[in-house]
Every structure is written in C-alpha cells, then in structure tokens.
Amino acid sequence: MHSILVNDLQIIIASLVFAALSAYNFFAFSEFSNHNKIDEINFIDNIILFSMLWIINSIFIVLTFLYRSVLINEYIFFIVFILSLIVAITILIASINFIKNKKLKAFPFLPVAIIYILSSIFVVLVKVPIHLIFDITLYMYITASIIYVIFAFRFRKIRIQIGLIYNIGGIITIFFVNILESLLGSYAVSTIYIALSVFLNVGFFLFYCELYFMDIKEKINNIEYKNQQLTTAKKQIQKLAFYDPITLLKNVYTLKEDLKSNQDNFNYVMIVNIENFKSYNNLIGYEKGNYILEEVASNLKSLLSGEEEIYRFHSDKFIILINNNEIYVLNLINRIISLFNTNLFSNVSLNPYIGVSQLTQSKDFNSIIRELELTSQYVKKRRLSYCFYNDFFFDDFKYKLMLETDLRSAVIQKPWLLHLQPQISFKDNKIIGAEMLIRWKNNDTYISPETFIPIAEELGLINEIGDSIIETAFLYLRQLNDLGYDKINISINLSPYQLMAKKFTENIMIKAKKFSIKPENVTFEITESSLIHNIEKVNRIMSELQDMGFYFSLDDFGKGYSSLFYFTNLNLDEVKFDKTFTHSLPHNEKNLILLNSLTEMCRKLNVKIVIEGIENEEQYSCFKRMNCDYYQGYYFSKPISIDEFIDLLKQSN
Numbered sequence: 001m002h003s004i005l006v007n008d009l010q011i012i013i014a015s016l017v018f019a020a021l022s023a024y025n026f027f028a029f030s031e032f033s034n035h036n037k038i039d040e041i042n043f044i045d046n047i048i049l050f051s052m053l054w055i056i057n058s059i060f061i062v063l064t065f066l067y068r069s070v071l072i073n074e075y076i077f078f079i080v081f082i083l084s085l086i087v088a089i090t091i092l093i094a095s096i097n098f099i100k101n102k103k104l105k106a107f108p109f110l111p112v113a114i115i116y117i118l119s120s121i122f123v124v125l126v127k128v129p130i131h132l133i134f135d136i137t138l139y140m141y142i143t144a145s146i147i148y149v150i151f152a153f154r155f156r157k158i159r160i161q162i163g164l165i166y167n168i169g170g171i172i173t174i175f176f177v178n179i180l181e182s183l184l185g186s187y188a189v190s191t192i193y194i195a196l197s198v199f200l201n202v203g204f205f206l207f208y209c210e211l212y213f214m215d216i217k218e219k220i221n222n223i224e225y226k227n228q229q230l231t232t233a234k235k236q237i238q239k240l241a242f243y244d245p246i247t248l249l250k251n252v253y254t255l256k257e258d259l260k261s262n263q264d265n266f267n268y269v270m271i272v273n274i275e276n277f278k279s280y281n282n283l284i285g286y287e288k289g290n291y292i293l294e295e296v297a298s299n300l301k302s303l304l305s306g307e308e309e310i311y312r313f314h315s316d317k318f319i320i321l322i323n324n325n326e327i328y329v330l331n332l333i334n335r336i337i338s339l340f341n342t343n344l345f346s347n348v349s350l351n352p353y354i355g356v357s358q359l360t361q362s363k364d365f366n367s368i369i370r371e372l373e374l375t376s377q378y379v380k381k382r383r384l385s386y387c388f389y390n391d392f393f394f395d396d397f398k399y400k401l402m403l404e405t406d407l408r409s410a411v412i413q414k415p416w417l418l419h420l421q422p423q424i425s426f427k428d429n430k431i432i433g434a435e436m437l438i439r440w441k442n443n444d445t446y447i448s449p450e451t452f453i454p455i456a457e458e459l460g461l462i463n464e465i466g467d468s469i470i471e472t473a474f475l476y477l478r479q480l481n482d483l484g485y486d487k488i489n490i491s492i493n494l495s496p497y498q499l500m501a502k503k504f505t506e507n508i509m510i511k512a513k514k515f516s517i518k519p520e521n522v523t524f525e526i527t528e529s530s531l532i533h534n535i536e537k538v539n540r541i542m543s544e545l546q547d548m549g550f551y552f553s554l555d556d557f558g559k560g561y562s563s564l565f566y567f568t569n570l571n572l573d574e575v576k577f578d579k580t581f582t583h584s585l586p587h588n589e590k591n592l593i594l595l596n597s598l599t600e601m602c603r604k605l606n607v608k609i610v611i612e613g614i615e616n617e618e619q620y621s622c623f624k625r626m627n628c629d630y631y632q633g634y635y636f637s638k639p640i641s642i643d644e645f646i647d648l649l650k651q652s653n
C-alpha cells in the first residue's frame, strides 16, 4: 500500500469520474446517433460498438491505475481483463455479423476489435509485465489511428474522425505519461495521466454535448421552421379552400356554407357579371385579366356597407348577399353601374350586367344559383343592365331544354319546310329570285328560325340542317331550271359555323354537280357575326366559291353595329339592308341620308343592294327613288312554298 492515501483517493475518484464520463459518452454517443445529418444505415449499431470499445479501453486504463496503485491484485486484474476480452470477442462477432449482412459501416471497428483481442490474449498468455501495458496500449492506439486515418480519408464520416481524434489523444497521452514518468516519478505521473485522460474525456464529453445540443438546437429549429411552414401551409390551404386566390374575396364554397348557416340573415342575392370579359382575357392575357378582376373586386367591395357579403363566384362573376330592402338593392345596382361607367379598369372599359333574386328559406344553393344564371342570361340577351328574377325565366329555360331535345330528333327526321320569299327588281318589278327561309312546326307550334337556329348552332347541329337546306335549294333550282326559269336566283342563309366547317367548298361543288345547277344562280347570305369568327378564312372560302361563280351577300346590314370595314375588306356581290333599317324609312332623315350615300358607294363598288322587309307602298317608293336594286317583303309576298312560288312566277312573267 502507498503511504500517500490522498493519492489513492485521488486515483479512485478520478477513475470513477473517468468511468462515469465514459458511460455518459456511451449514452451521448447513442443519442447522437439519432443525429439526422449523419443518418446512415445502422449508424446506431456502429456507435454502440464504438462506445463499447471505448468502455473496454477505459476499463484497461482504470485497471492499469488500480493495479499500479496496488488497489487490486494481479488476479482481479486478469479476471477483469478476461471479462473485457469477452466483450471484445462479442464485438468481433457483432462486427463479422455486420459485414456478413453487408452493413459495411461496421467495418472500421473490426480491425480495432481484433487488435484489442490479440493484444489482450498477448498480455494474458505472455504475462506481460504491467508497465508494458502502457506500451501495448500505445501500439494499439497507433494502429487504430492508422486505420482511422485511412477510413477518415476514404469516407469522411464524422464518427471516423471522432475515432481518430480519440486515438491520437490516446497516443499523445501515453507519450506524455512516459516522458513525465521518467521526469517526475510514477505517482505524480499517474495523477497527470488521470488528469489528462479526464481532460480528454471531458473534451469528448463537451464535444458530444456540443454536438448533442447542436443537434437538439437544430432539431428545435427544424421543428420551429416546420411548424412555421405548417402554419403558413394551413393558412394557405384555408385561404384556398375558403377564399379566391386572385381577388382575395370569399369563394363559392364559402358562399355555399354561408347560405347554409346564415340564409335567414340575407334577403337578396345579386350577381354581377362582366360583359365580354372572356374575350378581353384572351386579348390582353390572363395575367392582366386577373389584375383587372382584382381591381373590380376591390372596387365592388368598397361600394358595400358592412352588412353585405361579397364572393367571387366564377371567372367574371361576383355574388353579393344583401340584408336590406329593394330600394337599397336598386341603389346598390346604380352605384355598381356608375362605378363601371366612370372607371376604367387597367385602361379597359367594362360593362356589368346584373341579376338579382330574392332569398327565401325554401330556396337551396342550386336553385339560387340557377335563378341568378337565368336572370343573367336574360339581362345579357336583352342588352339590359340589370333585372330581378322572374319565374318565367325558368319556364323559358325549360322550354329551351325541351326544344333542344326536339331539335335533335328533328335533325334526323327533317320535318321542316323550306319556303321561298320572292325578290323583286325595282327596275321592272320582275321576280329575279327568292330567299330560302326555313320553317319548323314542332308539336303544332311554329318555331321561328331566329329561335331554333342559334340553338342548333349551340348544339353543333347547324351543319346537318344547313346541308339539307342547301340540298333542297339546289333541288328547287333544278326544278325551276327544268321549267325554263334558268335565270332565277336562290339566296341561301349561311350560318358562320357552316362556313367554318371542313371541306365546305368541296361539299358545295359536289352538290352543285349532283343537281347540275349553275353557281351564278346561287347567292350565299352571310352575316357580320360570321366575319367576327375569322375574317381571313371567310374571305378565302368566299373567294374559292366566287371563283366557281357563286355570289355572296352581306345580310342584315344596318341591324347591329354594321361596319363599312366589310365593304373594303370583302369582295361582296350584294348587301341586304335589314328590315329594321327599312322600317325606319322614309321618316328617319338621318337614315335617309345614310342610305343615299351607301347606295352611291355600292354602285361605285359594283355591289347590288337588296332591301328587306318592305311592307308598304311608302317604303317601296322610297327605296325605288333611292335607286336600290332589289327588294323582298310582305308588300310583294310572304315566304311561300316552292309550288306557290312557281305559280307566282307563272303569273308575274
């Protein structure tokens, strides 16, 4: 036993601290293995192996001190030594297992384990003097360091670097011990050695702590960041679910929910549509379109008091729930209309059309929306600016639906009649031809072509209908030609969709051949609406057919927004003045002046003028005086059957 007890106590305390630190490092390392950044397969297993080696190492050192301090005898030393050997063998088996299972990460520990085992066996078998253990440990550290250096360069993994630091630390320590031992004597050196080992372990301890807390901090930061992201995402989802992302107004879903829970609180619902917004959108681009919608939304919102709720329904439709009386609603409509009248949205002038419906408890979401849509359609069609819902809109809607069904079967059965309305020359009052007008009697009621032709266009049935009209027109011409009327012209109304259809020209050519008709006996009537579609294409088709000998007439001139543009851009053979224009004369002086100059212009451009809808002597004389070419109208004859037309031809000529 040594005389200086304090030293022994020092050694025991230091050893315990050392062992505690080692144990802590073991746990710290296992914990650390959860570190996401060095998330490797079986990292945790490797760490356990590594830490176990470390513990053995620590036991070695502790044993050495205890032995040197003569606190344990040689047998206990060997027993503990053999126990560590067993642990080392276990590690070896585990390492081999890892390698077998291709968990190559365990590989660096295999040589280390082997060195430990071999050196332990060597110590036991050769009964190495205890002072040599230091040297053995030194070699062990050196060998392990070399292995770690190789792997540190190869894999650049943090655990290998840690191993390297640890081993180099070991080497330095032993060197110090050796030098100091010769300088200071064994007890002092032991104390220094322990201090250094403790220092080394404390270093590691702090290093792990740092890593550990860094990891925790990072994890916390990560969690905070993810939480933040989650909250933002949640907010966004909520916004997307309940709000419209462009205008930031509430969306349809919210409208539905609000109506479900709060319908009693509102007594009117209003829809504000923007006229032709889709066309603007195509013209100016979606981004600018969206910007306009934003502007409209915020302006509309500024008109409302806190009592109303506004929603973006669909693209260019806004819905407002109102809790007020009819006078207030009318006032709001006026304010909305004047908002659009006095404001440009991104330099674009927009027109609203508004539908209003009364909210009652019995109406569900779908019927409310249907009422608003029907009212909107009514307002748009009649070119009004607003309207309150009326039940007859729904009857109209049902009627249209019914008509659609009937029209589909009519296309197959072709129940229509094709009437001819004579066209007369002002010059000699002779019939020069006729316009083909379709007649459809459905369930004993006459349906105007102005009603069903647009529906047929909408349903894509117009080409089939148009085809049979052309075929009948050519058949009539054949009949007339056969009767000797070979100068008679037939005018055929064309829908813009027919003109746009594939192989329209070829189709006409085939039919003309089939009935051996002369193209110069046929005039195709087109309206301005055909030209809006694609003027270049219309022009091309017109030219193809005109080259074959067919004529083209611009129908309904003076009805809508007629433009002189078509006179210069299309090669027209004829222009037909609409009956609304006809009926304005002779009393509308401005129209009279207009007609005067138009006839002058047409004459110069070699375009024939047909006046439509002449109903009386007064109109007849007026247009005759104006030197117009031809006319048609009830004054001479209503549209009649082919047989009646032939009779009329026979009588008049």
Ligand code: C2E
Binding pocket: 421, 436, 437, 438, 448, 449, 450, 453, 466, 469, 493, 494, 495, 525, 555, 556, 579, 612, 613, 614, 615, 632, 633, 634, 635, 639
């Ligand atoms: P539209 O081509 O301008 O036809 C002239 C319309 O005026 C015809 O009406 C005709 O019956 C009517 N009308 C003729 N004379 C007078 C008159 O003196 N006074 C009045 N108030 N009206 C007169 P309808 O037959 O009802 O046709 C209306 C429109 O339907 C036509 O206008 C045309 O756009 C379209 N349509 C008629 N038949 C066909 C067709 O076979 N194919 C195509 N695509 N459209 C057709």
Ligand code: MG
Binding pocket: 435, 493, 525, 555
């Ligand atoms: Mg016509």
Ligand code: MG
Binding pocket: 555, 556, 576, 577, 578, 579, 612
């Ligand atoms: Mg017309």
